[in-house]
Amino acid sequence: MIDRKETKQRMSRAVIHNNTVYLCGQVAKDSSEDITRQTITMLEKVDTLLSDVGSSREKLLSATIYVKSMNDFQAMNAVWDAWVPEGHAPARACVEASMAREELLVEISVIAAL
Amino acid sequence: MIDRKETKQRMSRAVIHNNTVYLCGQVAKDSSEDITRQTITMLEKVDTLLSDVGSSREKLLSATIYVKSMNDFQAMNAVWDAWVPEGHAPARACVEASMAREELLVEISVIAAL
Amino acid sequence: MIDRKETKQRMSRAVIHNNTVYLCGQVAKDSSEDITRQTITMLEKVDTLLSDVGSSREKLLSATIYVKSMNDFQAMNAVWDAWVPEGHAPARACVEASMAREELLVEISVIAAL
Numbered sequence: 001m002i003d004r005k006e007t008k009q010r011m012s013r014a015v016i017h018n019n020t021v022y023l024c025g026q027v028a029k030d031s032s033e034d035i036t037r038q039t040i041t042m043l044e045k046v047d048t049l050l051s052d053v054g055s056s057r058e059k060l061l062s063a064t065i066y067v068k069s070m071n072d073f074q075a076m077n078a079v080w081d082a083w084v085p086e087g088h089a090p091a092r093a094c095v096e097a098s099m100a101r102e103e104l105l106v107e108i109s110v111i112a113a114l
Numbered sequence: 115m116i117d118r119k120e121t122k123q124r125m126s127r128a129v130i131h132n133n134t135v136y137l138c139g140q141v142a143k144d145s146s147e148d149i150t151r152q153t154i155t156m157l158e159k160v161d162t163l164l165s166d167v168g169s170s171r172e173k174l175l176s177a178t179i180y181v182k183s184m185n186d187f188q189a190m191n192a193v194w195d196a197w198v199p200e201g202h203a204p205a206r207a208c209v210e211a212s213m214a215r216e217e218l219l220v221e222i223s224v225i226a227a228l
Numbered sequence: 229m230i231d232r233k234e235t236k237q238r239m240s241r242a243v244i245h246n247n248t249v250y251l252c253g254q255v256a257k258d259s260s261e262d263i264t265r266q267t268i269t270m271l272e273k274v275d276t277l278l279s280d281v282g283s284s285r286e287k288l289l290s291a292t293i294y295v296k297s298m299n300d301f302q303a304m305n306a307v308w309d310a311w312v313p314e315g316h317a318p319a320r321a322c323v324e325a326s327m328a329r330e331e332l333l334v335e336i337s338v339i340a341a342l
Contacts, residue, residue, distance in 0.1 A: 002341050009309050011320035015289045017341045022290040025321030061129050062136040066323050073214055081123050092125035093139030093223045095180050095211035097323035109321045113116050113131045175243050176250040195237050206239035207253030207337045209294050209325035227230050227245045
């Protein structure tokens with residue numbers, strides 16, 4: 001009834017219920033990089049997780065994006081807009097918030113369909 | 115299986131799956147106004163979106179409200195409390211966060227039932 | 229179709245739809261206490277609410293945690309890691325944000341399965 005992927009003590013990378021998948025907050029692969037590269041590698045991780053559970057970026061339902069500084073809003077959006085498949089954009093909210101580590105510039109929470 | 119409304123490259127205004135609708139983050143119609151007017155027009159936009167997909171404010175499941183300053187918490191709540199239909203209040207969380215534009219004082223993410 | 233628990237004008241403590249329960253943002257029982265005690269009593273309230281609707285911490289799908297200061301991240305996680313049942317961790321995101329009252333150090337939004 002509930003299916004979990006890559007479950008550790010603190011969180012699962014993905015949790016599936018009712019044909020809906022909830023991803024844990026994804027951040028950049030390398031947090032020393034700039035907002036463009038952080039957004040690119042963050043979204044690559046989203047792709048991998050979605051693919052692992054049989055979903056894809058065509059099936060995003062909702063995305064909540066946290067940026068450390070709204071000064072990075074345009075640069076983040078440039079990567080985001082190129083990544084979203086035309087005609088398949090999710091509902092989205094984006095607010096400013098700091099993350100678990102000082103150097104992280106962007107994080108995303110995703111809900112997708114299977 | 116997934117139904118989207120007003121889909122642009124960056125986001126869809128509403129995404130429907132499993133009889134559940136996810137709205138994109140809604141903000142005031144006119145961001146030059148005060149917190150009371152911003153909350154009123156933000157919730158008018160929620161009404162319109164919900165109505166467009168066959169839902170309504172009676173069917174809210176969850177709302178996440180971001181306020182730029184907790185100094186506006188009471189004024190926002192006064193509008194919110196009057197807007198929520200008696201007996202139909204959603205689960206709600208409200209935290210402080212800045213939004214995409216400096217002048218925005220409040221934003222809401224909504225999940226509702228169809 | 230939609231079932232609500234402890235509904236007041238502003239929010240319901242829990243809203244159920246499609247075998248999924250959305251909890252309102254939970255905070256500490258006593259906000260004068262430190263991050264460890266605030267996290268413990270916040271999660272006790274999550275337990276109570278989930279139990280009241282026939283769910284449990286074994287059925288968490290997604291958790292969004294807001295901490296007032298990332299300086300409290302480790303102390304919050306120590307409580308969290310001990311609370312999550314092994315093999316049942318939800319998807320999770322954690323960002324820094326202030327809450328409705330100055331003294332609140334942590335808040336959690338939960339989506340769970342019934």
